[in-house]
Amino acid sequence: MSENEKKPLLKVEHLKQYFPVSQGFHKIPLKAVDDISFEIMPGETLGLVGESGCGKTTVGRTILRLYEPTAGRIAFEDQVLFDSGELYDEEGNQILDEKGRPKKGRRVEVNMLPYRKKMQMVFQDPYSSLDPRMTVEEIVGEPLDTHHLYKNKKERREKVLSLLETVGLNAEHAMRYAHEFSGGQRQRIGIARALAVNPSFIVCDEAVSALDVSIQAQVLNMFEDLQDKLGIAYLFIAHDLLVVQHISDRIAVMYLGHMMEIADADELMNHPIHPYTLSLLSAIPIPDPETARHSHRIILEGDVPSPLHMPTGCPFRTRCKYATEKCAMERPPLTDRGNGHKCACWNR
Amino acid sequence: MTETENIYKKRQILSAQIDLSKFNKKNFDKATDEEKKQQEVMGESSSFLKDGLRRLRKNHMAMASIIILIALIVAIIVIPMIVPYSYSDMITVNGHRDGTAVNLPPMYYSQRELQYMQETGEKLFPHILGTDSLGRDYFIRVVYGTRVSLSVGVVSAVMVLIIGVIYGTISGYFGGKVDLIMMRIVDIIYSLPDMLIIILLSVVLNARLTPLIKGTVLAKLGGNMLAMFIVFALLYWVGMARLVRGQILSIKNNEYILAAKAIGTPNGQIMRKHIVPNVLSIIIITTALQVPSAIFTESYLSFLGLGVNLPMTSLGSLANDARATITSAPYRLLVPALVIVVIVLALNLIGDGLRDAFDSKLN
Structure with missing residues (x-):
């Protein structure tokens, strides 16, 4: 591996995204994403899994600054896109001043427009993510317009057609409206739109969840082909573990806005450490009934706590069979367990 | 029967197995390219506009209203050229x-x-x-009155449209505090008694405007008329603004808006390219329904004597003048009243037709 390749494409540190929720006269922060850090290498796929409402989508949107982050630092290709200025020591603890308030550095907010060309997004719902009043050509051409990526009308049309071809649609489709397509075709249009600016990083927000299984496979393979051809890095958000395992180089597991475990895909699937990951993995349906009969399903008790009233210490402790007093006192840090396998748990 | 063909034969009479021996090999040929192409034929690409117009054409009431309204507009343009009498002398x-x-x-x-x-x-x-x-020739006066009433309706509807759409779009799109403040202003205007404000404003404005417009083309219409336009513009956009805001709040949450933001499309362009086209149908319908309501208001303002300056006339002031001769010449009241009814009814029916044709929620 050369020196150049080791640099992460995207570096997210201590990212926090709180949404104010008003309860009567009070405003309580809903901690959708609370202190998440990870890196993505060029050309790599990071899978992000977790149950519904755990903040996966928020992470994706916050990285693209579609939401203004509450705190944290986002760097892309060595350029800091956002930095709220909080300082952290090497162990990841916030540096406080004498009065116990967080010490603040310089706040950085970069104009995102040039980076919209490099970071793109594919959306979950192929129905609501395409404007019903626009033809496919207009939809795919919109990013070209915004970033002035063509000289004349002819070049624009050629670019649109070649993009459609890349995602497996043909020129005849360009003049049609989104409602005339099937779900899989619509998702391809969404992908063509994301590819139009030639990005080096794409957030796939549950990009295949709304599709049925046969189409999922087609679209997933297309994502992989595009990665091979164009060297795009993905943040692949999904709740289907098998899909994530199939496409990801590394997998991160989220629970209630916190990162629980992150490791290479095979490592995580074969040697999970965190009790939450264990129960997630045990929930994967096994196609062979004979094996399934002997497998042990870890069923979690209770419900996910409300992100408005987060449990103290470890967010998972209310449903964890290993939970001890320490878990209630202090939040476990994400520690390295060797080979880049990181896990946030006191007991395992 | 050879051994291989025998495999396909039904073994039991009650079996649900398909008796393949009844088919010959030709039935199972692969489809030729030509046959495959037949499957690929998609329906004619139909845009939102085409779809809507097709539905509108099927609505006989709306189509008849459109024809009547067009005939009326042609009439009020052409008739003064033919009839040799003047409305004022x-x-x-x-x-x-x-x-x-x-x-x-x-x-x-x-x-x-x-x-x-x-x-x-x-x-x-x-x-x-x-x-x-x-x-004065009464027929030509009715024609001129219709001209005035229709143009009041159209102009005020256009003003309501422009102000309401811009205001509602900004308020709905930016949301939060901007929305809060802008909507409270709307609430305040909404809570004012229309009639009182219209009468007060047209009295005050008329006095101020009349010397200002002396000698210009506008003087023919009179200060009252301009005052009325301003009053309409000031008061009646709030309904449109509320409606547009509500629509935009719901459209804003669609992922295609988020996608446009992720692309880096500037706010103004998102509004123009994504949001306004999606609320356009509602806007058109409301505008079409705004015209008759403006004509109505103008009519009863004129009836109260707050309308256009003499000798210019409008349908409302014609009706007012006709009260004096209601026993000897009732047709003088009936004719302008009938024209108002026809215009208002036609426009309402067109508005309804447009809504049925273009409002996607009803389809």
């Missing part, structure tokens, strides 16, 4: 004012006119609806 015969041509019933000539026709053998244009108490 007494009828003249041979250059002299005709004092005998007062309060003529429909299709009658005055004594002097009859005399003149006998002398010269020339045929004068008939007074289709007779004349009014000042000796």
Whole structure:
């Protein structure tokens, strides 16, 4: 591996995204994403899994600054896109001043427009993510317009057609409206739109969840082909573990806005450490009934706590069979367990 | 029967297995390219506009209303070119004012006119609806009144449209505090009693505007008329603004708006390219329904004597003038009232037709 390749494409540190929720006269922060850090290498796929409402989508949107982050630092290709200025020591603890308030550095907010060309997004719902009043050509051409990526009308049309071809649609489709397509075709249009600016990083927000299984496979393979051809890095958000395992180089597991475990895909699937990951993995349906009969399903008790009233210490402790007093006192840090396998748990 | 073919034969009579021996091999040929192509045929690409127009054409009431309205518009443009009388002056015969041509019933000539026709053998244009108490041809006055009423309706609807759409779009799109403040302003305007404000403003504005517009084209319409336009513009956009805001709040949450943001499309362009086209149908419908309501308001303001300046007229002021002769010449009230009814009804039906055709929620 050369020196150049080791640099992460995207570096997210201590990212926090709180949404104010008003309860009567009070405003309580809903901690959708609370202190998440990870890196993505060029050309790599990071899978992000977790149950519904755990903040996966928020992470994706916050990285693209579609939401203004509450705190944290986002760097892309060595350029800091956002930095709220909080300082952290090497162990990841916030540096406080004498009065116990967080010490603040310089706040950085970069104009995102040039980076919209490099970071793109594919959306979950192929129905609501395409404007019903626009033809496919207009939809795919919109990013070209915004970033002035063509000289004349002819070049624009050629670019649109070649993009459609890349995602497996043909020129005849360009003049049609989104409602005339099937779900899989619509998702391809969404992908063509994301590819139009030639990005080096794409957030796939549950990009295949709304599709049925046969189409999922087609679209997933297309994502992989595009990665091979164009060297795009993905943040692949999904709740289907098998899909994530199939496409990801590394997998991160989220629970209630916190990162629980992150490791290479095979490592995580074969040697999970965190009790939450264990129960997630045990929930994967096994196609062979004979094996399934002997497998042990870890069923979690209770419900996910409300992100408005987060449990103290470890967010998972209310449903964890290993939970001890320490878990209630202090939040476990994400520690390295060797080979880049990181896990946030006191007991395992 | 050979051994291989025998495999496909039904083994039991009650079995659900398909008896393949009944088919020959040709039935299982792969589809040729030509046959495959037949499967690929998609329906004619139909845009939102085409779809809507197709549905509108099927709505007979709306189509009839459109035809009536177009006929009416053509009539009020063409008729003043044909009819030789003026809406503002007494009828003249041979250059002299005709004092005998007062309060003529429909299709009658005055004594002097009859005399003149006998002398010269020339045929004068008939007074289709007779004349009014000042000796003016009533038919041409109705035509001019219709002109004024329709243009009041259209102009005020356009003003409401422009202000309401811009205001509502900004308020709905930016949301939060901007929305809060802008909508409270709307609430305040909404809570004012319309009629009182209209009357007060048109009185005050009329006094201020009349000297300002002296000598210009606008003077013909009169300060009252301009005051009315301003009043409409000031008061009636709030309904449109609320409606547009509500629509935008729901459209804003669609992922295609988020996608446009992720692309880096500027806010103004998102509004123009994504949001406004998606609320356009609602906007068009509301505007179409705004026209009759403006005509209505103008009519009763004119009826109250707050309308256009004399000698210009409108349907409302014609009806008002006709009250004096309601027993001797009831048609003078009936005709302008009928025209108002026709215009308002036609526009309402068109508005309804447009809503049925373009509002996607109803389909």
